[in-house]
Amino acid sequence: xxxxxxxVAKKANVSIATVSRIINxxxxxxxxxxxxxxxxxEELGYHPNSIARGLINKRTHTIGVLVxxxxxxxxxxxxxxIEDITHHNGSSVIVCHTESNGKKTMKYLQLLYEKQVDGxxxxxxxxxxxxxxxxxxMKIPIVLLSTETYQFxxxxxKVNDQHAAFSATEFLIKKGHRNIGMVSGNKEDMVAGQSRIxxxxxxxxxxxxxxxxxxxxxxxxxxxxxxxxxxxxLMKQYPDITAVFAASDEIAFGILSSAYTxxxxxxxxxxxxxxxxxxxxxMSIPPLTTVAQPLVEMGEMATKMILxxxxxxxxVESKIVAHRIVERESVRDLTNE
Amino acid sequence: xxxxxxxVAKKANVSIATVSRIINxxxxxxxxxxxxxxxxxEELGYHPNSIARGLINKRTHTIGVLVxxxxxxxxxxxxxxIEDITHHNGSSVIVCHTESNGKKTMKYLQLLYEKQVDGxxxxxxxxxxxxxxxxxxMKIPIVLLSTETYQFxxxxxKVNDQHAAFSATEFLIKKGHRNIGMVSGNKEDMVAGQSRIxxxxxxxxxxxxxxxxxxxxxxxxxxxxxxxxxxxxLMKQYPDITAVFAASDEIAFGILSSAYTxxxxxxxxxxxxxxxxxxxxxMSIPPLTTVAQPLVEMGEMATKMILxxxxxxxxVESKIVAHRIVERESVRDLTNE
DNA sequence: TTGTACGCGTTATCAT
DNA sequence: ATGATAACGCGTACAA
Numbered sequence: 032x033x034x035x036x037x038x039v040a041k042k043a044n045v046s047i048a049t050v051s052r053i054i055n056x057x058x059x060x061x062x063x064x065x066x067x068x069x070x071x072x073e074e075l076g077y078h079p080n081s082i083a084r085g086l087i088n089k090r091t092h093t094i095g096v097l098v099x100x101x102x103x104x105x106x107x108x109x110x111x112x113i114e115d116i117t118h119h120n121g122s123s124v125i126v127c128h129t130e131s132n133g134k135k136t137m138k139y140l141q142l143l144y145e146k147q148v149d150g151x152x153x154x155x156x157x158x159x160x161x162x163x164x165x166x167x168x169m170k171i172p173i174v175l176l177s178t179e180t181y182q183f184x185x186x187x188x189k190v191n192d193q194h195a196a197f198s199a200t201e202f203l204i205k206k207g208h209r210n211i212g213m214v215s216g217n218k219e220d221m222v223a224g225q226s227r228i229x230x231x232x233x234x235x236x237x238x239x240x241x242x243x244x245x246x247x248x249x250x251x252x253x254x255x256x257x258x259x260x261x262x263x264x265l266m267k268q269y270p271d272i273t274a275v276f277a278a279s280d281e282i283a284f285g286i287l288s289s290a291y292t293x294x295x296x297x298x299x300x301x302x303x304x305x306x307x308x309x310x311x312x313x314m315s316i317p318p319l320t321t322v323a324q325p326l327v328e329m330g331e332m333a334t335k336m337i338l339x340x341x342x343x344x345x346x347v348e349s350k351i352v353a354h355r356i357v358e359r360e361s362v363r364d365l366t367n368e
Numbered sequence: 369x370x371x372x373x374x375x376v377a378k379k380a381n382v383s384i385a386t387v388s389r390i391i392n393x394x395x396x397x398x399x400x401x402x403x404x405x406x407x408x409x410e411e412l413g414y415h416p417n418s419i420a421r422g423l424i425n426k427r428t429h430t431i432g433v434l435v436x437x438x439x440x441x442x443x444x445x446x447x448x449x450i451e452d453i454t455h456h457n458g459s460s461v462i463v464c465h466t467e468s469n470g471k472k473t474m475k476y477l478q479l480l481y482e483k484q485v486d487g488x489x490x491x492x493x494x495x496x497x498x499x500x501x502x503x504x505x506m507k508i509p510i511v512l513l514s515t516e517t518y519q520f521x522x523x524x525x526k527v528n529d530q531h532a533a534f535s536a537t538e539f540l541i542k543k544g545h546r547n548i549g550m551v552s553g554n555k556e557d558m559v560a561g562q563s564r565i566x567x568x569x570x571x572x573x574x575x576x577x578x579x580x581x582x583x584x585x586x587x588x589x590x591x592x593x594x595x596x597x598x599x600x601x602l603m604k605q606y607p608d609i610t611a612v613f614a615a616s617d618e619i620a621f622g623i624l625s626s627a628y629t630x631x632x633x634x635x636x637x638x639x640x641x642x643x644x645x646x647x648x649x650x651m652s653i654p655p656l657t658t659v660a661q662p663l664v665e666m667g668e669m670a671t672k673m674i675l676x677x678x679x680x681x682x683x684v685e686s687k688i689v690a691h692r693i694v695e696r697e698s699v700r701d702l703t704n705e
Numbered sequence: 706t707t708g709t710a711c712g713c714g715t716t717a718t719c720a721t
Numbered sequence: 722a723t724g725a726t727a728a729c730g731c732g733t734a735c736a737a
Contacts, residue, residue, distance in 0.1 A: 033507065035730055046708045051732055061706060076505060081482040082422045083730035087713050091419060093462075093483075101448050102647070111438050114463065123479065125430075125460045126451065142460065145418040146430075168413055170370060255651050284651050291653045310439070314592050314621050316628045316653040372714055383724045388716060396722060420714035424729045 034077045043071040054079060085147060092122040094337060095143035097136065098154045101128045103254070104281060104309045105326060109154055109176060112330020120338055122149070129156065136162060144169045150337040152176055155222055158185060172340040176333040177324075178222045179349070186340075188332045188350045190324050192223060195354040196230025197237075199276050199304050199322045202356050204238050207365025208274040208302060211235070212246050214261035214286060215278045216253040223253065227278050227306065245269045253278060258285020263293070274302035274362065280309045283319055287361070298363035308357050318359035325352060371414045380408040391416060422484060429459040431674060432480035434473065435491045438465045440591070441618060441646045442663060446491055446513060449667020457675055459486070466493065473499060481506045487674040489513055494558040495522060509677040513670040514661075515559045516686070523677075525669045525687045527661050529560060532691040533567025534574075536613050536641050536659045539693050541575050544702025545611040545639060548572070549583050551598035551623060552615045553590035560590065564615050564643065582606045590615060595622020600630070611639035611699065617646045620656055624698070635700035645694050655696035662689060 040047040045064055052059050053068050060068075071077075085091040094117060098106045110126060117124050125148065127139040140162060143151060150172040153162075158175060163183045166173050175187035203211050213231050218224045228247070235242040248265040250257035258277060262285070265275065277283035283305030290297050297303055297317060305312060308323035329352055336347045377384040382401055389396050390405050397405075408414075422428040431454055435443045447463060454461050462485065464476040477499060480488060487509040490499075495512060500520045503510050512524035540548050550568050555561045565584070572579040585602040587594035595614060599622070602612065614620035620642030627634050634640055634654060642649060645660035666689055673684045 036732095037730080047731080048708060048710095048733075049706085052707090055732080057733090059706065064706080078478055078482050080423075080484060080730055082419055082428060082484045083713090084732080085419045085713095086417075086423055086715090086730080087732050089713085101444075101451060107438075107444050114438065114465070118464065123462045123464070123483070125462060127455070127460070128451065141415055145415050146460070147417060147419045165413075169415075255648075284648075288651060288653060288655075311592075311621075311648065314625060316625060318625075374714080384715080385717085385724055385726095386722085389723090392716080394716095398722060401722080417714050420729090421716075422729095423714080423731090424716050426729080 034075045036077075036079065039068065039071050039075060039077050042075065043068045089147070090149055090341075091147045093146065093148045094122055094124055094334075095139075095146070095148040095151045096124055096126045096154060097139060097143075097151060097156070098126060098128050099131045099156050101126070103155075104311065105177075105279070105307050106154065108310065108326035109330040109333075112327040112332075113152060113334045115327075116331050116334035116338070122338075131156060133159065133161065137165065140165050144171060149341045150174070152333050152337055153178070157222060158183065172337060174333050174337045174340070174347075176329060184346075186336060186347050186349045188329055188336065188352060190329075190352050190354045192226035193230040193233065195306070195322050195324070196227040196276070196278075197234045198230075198354065198356060199306060200231045200234035201238070202320075203274045203276065203302065203304060203362065204234065204240070205366075206274075206302070206362055209240060210269070210271045211240070211274045211276060212248070212265045212269050212272045213276045213278070214258055214265060214282050215247060215249045216257065216282065217251055218249050220253075223278065231276055250282070254281050255285040255288070258282035258287075259289045260285070262286045262289040266293075266295075272301070273365070274304070277303060277305050280305040280307040280312050280319060280321055282306075283321065283361075284311075284315055287315055287317075287319070298361050302362040304362055312357070313359065315361075317361050320359045320362040321357055323355050323357045328352070371412045373414075373416065376405065376408050376412060376414050379412065380405045426484070427486055427678075428484045430483065430485045431459055431461055431671075432476075432483070432485040432488045433461055433463045433491060434476060434480075434488060434493070435463060435465050436468045436493050438463070440492075441648065442514075442616070442644050443491065445647060445663035446667040446670075449664040449669075450489060450671045452664075453668050453671035453675070459675075468493060470496065470498065474502065477502050481508060486678045487511070489670050489674055490515070492559055495520065509674060511670050511673045511677070511684075513666060521683075523673060523684050523686045525666055525673065525689060527666075527689050527691045529563035530567040530570065532643070532659050532661070533564040533613070533615075534571045535567075535691065535693060536643060537568045537571035538575070539657075540611045540613065540639065540641060540699065541571065541577070542703075543611075543639070543699055546577060547606070547608045548577070548611045548613060549585070549602045549606050549609045550613045550615070551595055551602060551619050552584060552586045553594065553619065554588055555586050557590075560615065568613055587619070591618050592622040592625070595619035595624075596626045597622070599623045599626040603630075603632075609638070610702070611641070614640060614642045617642040617644040617649050617656060617658055619643075620658065620698075621648075621652055624652055624654075624656070635698050639699040641699055649694070650696065652698075654698050657696045657699040658694055660692050660694045665689070 129136040154176045179187045248261045305321035312319040466473040516524045585598045642658035649656040
């Protein structure tokens with residue numbers, strides 16, 4: 032019941048070459064034969080086998096996406112942008128979650144190579160030497176999303192984390208806050224850990240505010256629980272605090288939740304600013320003020336970049352995208368009081 | 369730089385047949401040649417081309433997933449379950465979002481056929497005749513997830529919506545609530561619309577509580593905004609209300625948000641129960657009491673089913689999975705007061 | 706304008 | 722135990 036180009040050719044009394052030309056719009060056939068063939072295709076419900084096509088064209092119209100974990104909401108938003116563009120482009124996507132595990136990553140890299148993906152988008156994770164070597168050897172185009180590298184000639188799209196963290200902290204300061212803490216993610220995290228901390232410190236110093244150990248709580252990740260656990264610790268070591276900068280929106284949600292159970296009102300007693308602007312940031316109580324990364328657009332941009340590399344076989348420029356503060360209701364303004 | 373089985377064969381001084389046997393563990397070679405070949409494979413960094421494999425084996429180890437839209441959180445959780453199992457099984461997934469659009473769905477169905485997916489998981493959407501005919505003609509195995517069909521012989525996995533809605537309503541009643549409203553999604557929605565309403569009504573009747581028009585607000589979808597808009601309308605047409613059943617967690621979050629801006633305390637003044645138990649249900653303020661569908665497990669089950677169909681070429685049984693109430697803090701207990 | 710025949714990288718069949 | 726070769730479905734150079 033599954034027809035091939037041969038079946039079409041036979042039934043239309045032409046050669047497979049002619050059928051091939053017709054379905055690929057290559058010149059070399061008359062109007063009449065075209066009509067006849069098209070009709071046969073319709074009758075048979077024939078669709079070309081893109082596996083066979085891929086074998087000969089060396090293009091599978093599939094791109095691979097490597098993400099640390101699927102459960103993180105930020106990843107979901109990136110993927111939205113990625114899938115939008117690829118599908119618009121007649122391509123599809125294979126998503127692999129590496130769980131930040133080197134072995135798993137290598138396994139997936141091999142899988143993607145074996146499936147002959149046209150390119151890879153590598154998301155929110157450090158591009159280790161081992162990964163790069165493999166990708167380079169296999170000559171798979173790659174672009175980095177929300178992570179960068181100085182070591183290898185690989186284009187990326189991301190925001191300037193340190194700058195964005197500076198902005199967030201500055202926002203708090205300009206709202207009159209002086210006692211500001213930070214719940215950071217994993218410090219060791221090359222991608223988002225240290226640079227956000229740096230941005231925070233830089234802002235504090237720039238506005239001549241003291242910074243010390245007590246200003247920080249460094250949790251193991253960027254998730255809800257990290258925020259949930261982080262706030263009590265921060266409050267304990269720094270009771271005077273009036274505002275906190277969360278290194279991610281998910282951390283911020285955890286802080287909100289924690290504050291709720293501790294009967295601390297946000298923003299009356301404690302201001303919270305997040306980082307990411309997940310789509311659910313407007314759904315929290317209170318709606319979360321946060322530093323917006325244009326997540327979906329970033330996914331789109333990375334995809335356009337990889338497609339361009341694939342299509343033109345040329346290098347493309349990395350892109351630093353602009354962040355902005357989205358002011359909602361989780362930060363109290365102390366200045367006009 | 370990209371090696372084929374021929375390169376390996378040549379360098380190891382054996383035939384490609386032997387190499388093929390070795391990488392596929394088919395008997396027919398000596399220990400020595402095996403070692404030699406394996407070493408060459410290692411040196412060259414050779415990986416078999418699964419496109420070529422797919423062409424001859426008629427197995428691509430890829431399964432297609434059709435979802436209505438990617439932004440819905442419930443879909444994300446299904447996909448988590450699906451990807452877990454497929455990847456564990458050496459397969460990968462292509463996700464396509466149809467936006468509940470018939471034309472787009474057909475387009476993706478063709479895409480998936482052309483990519484020769486081994487099977488399809490069709491999620492949260494009505495299986496229209498046109499879809500079924502295509503899938504049937506192309507002989508692609510399929511299973512339905514969170515949707516069902518009486519019309520066609522297609523296995524599915526879902527919860528009993530009406531029963532679950534009954535349970536949710538009953539839960540409210542047993543907590544002492546009498547004036548209960550419902551914010552339902554789209555009534556026309558074959559998948560989740562009417563049956564949840566039916567369950568609600570059935571429970572009300574069973575406990576001899578009145579039900580009328582004023583008990584319902586029917587929004588256009590199952591999202592946050594639908595809940596956000598629905599609550600004010602419901603409060604207006606039914607001011608005595610003490611509890612509300614939301615047809616989805618996202619609706620419930622909207623209700624929570626709406627209540628917050630209207631300065632209605634949850635659960636002191638208004639109780640809310642949701643439906644789905646999204647992973648963020650525990651992150652809301654207050655944490656959401658809800659009817660749990662085991663979303664990730666459902667995705668896993670559907671995947672196991674499709675894999676079984678693919679592997680054994682036999683039919684499998686549909687599964688109705690158990691729901692349960694997850695009690696958190698959004699429902700007030702009126703009975704012991 | 707149209708057809709023949711080879712090749713893409715692999716597996717499977719049949720020899721040897 | 723090993724090798725030659727057909728086949729998978731398609732695109733394309735070349736021939737007609």
